[in-house]
Amino acid sequence: MSENNAYWSANLRLVTICLVIWALASYGFAILLRPLISGIEVGGTDLGFWFAQQGSILVFLFLIFFYAWRMNKIDRDHGVDE
Amino acid sequence: MDQTTLNFIVVGLSFALYFGIAIWARAGSTAEFYAAGRGVNPVVNGMATAADWMSAASFISMAGLIAFVGYNNSLFLMGWTGGYVLMAMLLAPYLRKFGKYTVPEFVGDRYYSNTARVVAVICLIVISVTYVIGQMSGAGVAFARFLEVDRDTGLYIAGAVVFVYAVLGGMKGITYTQVAQYCVLIIAYTIPAIFISLQLTGNPIPGLGLFSSMNEGLPGAVEAGVPLLTTLDGLLTDLGFNEYTATTNPWLMALYTLSLMIGTAGLPHVIIRFFTVPKVADARWSAGWALVFIALLYLTAPAVGAMARLNIITTMWPEGTQGEAVAQEDLPDWFNTWEVTGLLGTDDLNGDGRIQYYNEASAEGQAFAEANGLEGNELVTFNRDILVLANPEIANLPGWVIALIAAGGIAAALSTAAGLLLAISSAISHDLIKSVMNPGISEKGELLAARISMAGAIVVAVYLGLNPPGFAAQVVALAFGLAAATLFPTLMMGIFSKRMNSAGAIAGMLAGLISTCLYLFLYLGWFFVPGTNMLDSSQYLFGIPPTHFGPIGALFNFGVAFLVSRATAEPPQEIQDLVESVRIPRGAGGALAK
Numbered sequence: 001m002s003e004n005n006a007y008w009s010a011n012l013r014l015v016t017i018c019l020v021i022w023a024l025a026s027y028g029f030a031i032l033l034r035p036l037i038s039g040i041e042v043g044g045t046d047l048g049f050w051f052a053q054q055g056s057i058l059v060f061l062f063l064i065f066f067y068a069w070r071m072n073k074i075d076r077d078h079g080v081d082e
Numbered sequence: 083m084d085q086t087t088l089n090f091i092v093v094g095l096s097f098a099l100y101f102g103i104a105i106w107a108r109a110g111s112t113a114e115f116y117a118a119g120r121g122v123n124p125v126v127n128g129m130a131t132a133a134d135w136m137s138a139a140s141f142i143s144m145a146g147l148i149a150f151v152g153y154n155n156s157l158f159l160m161g162w163t164g165g166y167v168l169m170a171m172l173l174a175p176y177l178r179k180f181g182k183y184t185v186p187e188f189v190g191d192r193y194y195s196n197t198a199r200v201v202a203v204i205c206l207i208v209i210s211v212t213y214v215i216g217q218m219s220g221a222g223v224a225f226a227r228f229l230e231v232d233r234d235t236g237l238y239i240a241g242a243v244v245f246v247y248a249v250l251g252g253m254k255g256i257t258y259t260q261v262a263q264y265c266v267l268i269i270a271y272t273i274p275a276i277f278i279s280l281q282l283t284g285n286p287i288p289g290l291g292l293f294s295s296m297n298e299g300l301p302g303a304v305e306a307g308v309p310l311l312t313t314l315d316g317l318l319t320d321l322g323f324n325e326y327t328a329t330t331n332p333w334l335m336a337l338y339t340l341s342l343m344i345g346t347a348g349l350p351h352v353i354i355r356f357f358t359v360p361k362v363a364d365a366r367w368s369a370g371w372a373l374v375f376i377a378l379l380y381l382t383a384p385a386v387g388a389m390a391r392l393n394i395i396t397t398m399w400p401e402g403t404q405g406e407a408v409a410q411e412d413l414p415d416w417f418n419t420w421e422v423t424g425l426l427g428t429d430d431l432n433g434d435g436r437i438q439y440y441n442e443a444s445a446e447g448q449a450f451a452e453a454n455g456l457e458g459n460e461l462v463t464f465n466r467d468i469l470v471l472a473n474p475e476i477a478n479l480p481g482w483v484i485a486l487i488a489a490g491g492i493a494a495a496l497s498t499a500a501g502l503l504l505a506i507s508s509a510i511s512h513d514l515i516k517s518v519m520n521p522g523i524s525e526k527g528e529l530l531a532a533r534i535s536m537a538g539a540i541v542v543a544v545y546l547g548l549n550p551p552g553f554a555a556q557v558v559a560l561a562f563g564l565a566a567a568t569l570f571p572t573l574m575m576g577i578f579s580k581r582m583n584s585a586g587a588i589a590g591m592l593a594g595l596i597s598t599c600l601y602l603f604l605y606l607g608w609f610f611v612p613g614t615n616m617l618d619s620s621q622y623l624f625g626i627p628p629t630h631f632g633p634i635g636a637l638f639n640f641g642v643a644f645l646v647s648r649a650t651a652e653p654p655q656e657i658q659d660l661v662e663s664v665r666i667p668r669g670a671g672g673a674l675a676k
Binding site for chain 2 (some may be wrong): 004007008011015018019022026027030031032034042043044045046049050052053054056057058060061063064065067068071072075080081082
């Protein structure tokens with residue numbers, strides 16, 4: 001049972017890290033923090049606009065694959081993989 | 083050969099493909115009918131999920147939705163993709179491990195209560211039926227536009243096509259037709275986009291072209307080497323439109339984005355797609371692949387929108403906004419073709435033989451009109467969908483590309499409708515008939531019940547498509563809001579809180595359901611009947627429009643569920659053991675044998 005608890009907290013830690021990045025890329029850089037990074041120019045507009053129309057989606061993609069890869073490793077480390 | 087004949091041939095070939103798949107992928111058992119036998123490769127499932135998810139609206143209207151507003155409507159791009167992160171990390175793998183067929187089944191078993199199961203079925207049906215109305219009418223419109231049949235005939239054809247493969251093949255048939263439909267729709271969407279991007283910026287990847295600089299030799303006094311977005315911003319502000327890249331209200335934008343993300347993660351017809359893969363690890367990978375295939379369209383859409391809008395402005399102002407507008411007789415052929423359909427319309431108000439397009443509603447636009455002797459915007463009809471529909475012609479592509487767009491639009495509508503219909507019919511045959519009303523039903527009997535429910539759901543959907551309730555536009559907001567406020571929190575707590583019990587979950591779901599409906603009804607009218615609204619948009623609570631209410635309904639759900647569960651007894655030991663087992667991937671394959 002304690003092995004399962006360790007597995008579950010490792011999962012929760014990973015999910016938390018991923019969701020912080022998820023929120024930062026979308027609600028952060030693309031929307032609320034856009035004024036802070038407005039000085040950085042990308043292709044005729046600012047970095048916040050790029051995050052809103054492209055960057056956030058690319059970050060989401062990276063996050064899901066990163067999560068799947070890390071989680072499968074955590075599964076094996078705790079001996080709960082299939 | 084004329085264009086309509088060509089459209090018929092290409093669309094007919096795509097239907098033949100779907101029917102072929104339907105015959106090959108007949109369902110022989112309930113496991114195949116509900117979950118495609120749990121044997122779907124994660125990449126294939128990702129592709130099917132993308133088609134399941136992207137509707138006729140994504141295909142035809144998304145680019146226009148963004149291009150006519152600019153930055154602010156990026157929230158649709160983020161909202162409809164970011165939900166997959168939540169689904170991949172908080173729901174899909176665990177629900178796959180649970181190893182059953184429907185979303186209400188998890189709710190009913192995890193909360194050891196048929197009341198919870200029935201409340202979940204009600205939420206699912208409200209969400210999916212409202213969603214399917216839009217898909218059916220979208221399919222009707224797609225047929226009408228491309229094949230020149232009337233809308234109602236289009237709807238009957240759409241219903242009949244879905245009937246063949248969904249009733250025969252259930253999830254198995256739907257999965258493999260969705261894969262074919264995805265291929266059709268993504269090819270149709272990207273080919274014109276690539277050509278337009280090449281024309282404007284020389285970059286073959288539209289998503290990169292959006293942030294590139296303008297090509298040489300373009301009309302509209304466009305300066306070569308200036309970034310596309312700077313050019314577009316300049317043209318739009320000259321004509322009195324909002325700057326493309328400007329922000330309006332960041333907090334409301336964030337709230338609406340969150341509503342769409344949580345709503346997406348809670349949509350049952352998407353969740354059940356992840357029940358079809360063999361293992362928990364596959365469910366995780368599959369969510370990533372789904373987003374890859376969705377992103378191919380979602381990264382292209384904003385580029386298509388911005389470029390098409392730029393193209394239309396330079397068509398209307400071939401010498402730039404300071405020069406003469408386009409003369410009526412010089413309008414390009416594609417413009418005249420679409421004028422016939424009523425999606426574009428001109429009216430030479432000042433009688434100078436030229437068509438001036440600008441924003442007559444803004445002060446800057448009025449000043450522009452005064453300086454140039456204009457008496458109103460003369461591009462009187464400018465349907466947003468034109469930005470996708472007319473693209474092949476704007477880019478001078480051959481007729482078969484236009485026909486492909488027709489097949490793509492229809493594929494997008496059919497694939498989403500089929501996924502929704504499966505979610506509805508499995509909730510009826512599996513959750514209401516098998517779990518609540520007649521637990522003793524045989525495997526054969528249930529399969530028959532599933533097929534009959536599917537047929538019934540299609541008939542209802544066609545009927546609703548023919549007679550869409552007047553509130554069809556508002557109900558899509560209802561679908562996302564309700565998914566966010568009811569199913570998402572309840573599913574998530576079922577996995578992440580061992581302490582959550584049936585009383586808490588039921589109270590939470592009802593709190594989310596009632597608060598969301600109440601907020602919508604107060605501002606949009608009771609059951610959306612016009613004129614029965616008790617408050618208007620100037621009285622929004624904290625300025626929050628009803629479309630943005632999802633996250634607040636979800637908060638009510640979480641809060642009420644927490645309080646009620648703490649005040650009542652903890653769930654029995656076997657339920658806590660169930661939660662333990664759902665959290666661990668090992669053993670998911672065992673559900674296959676069941």
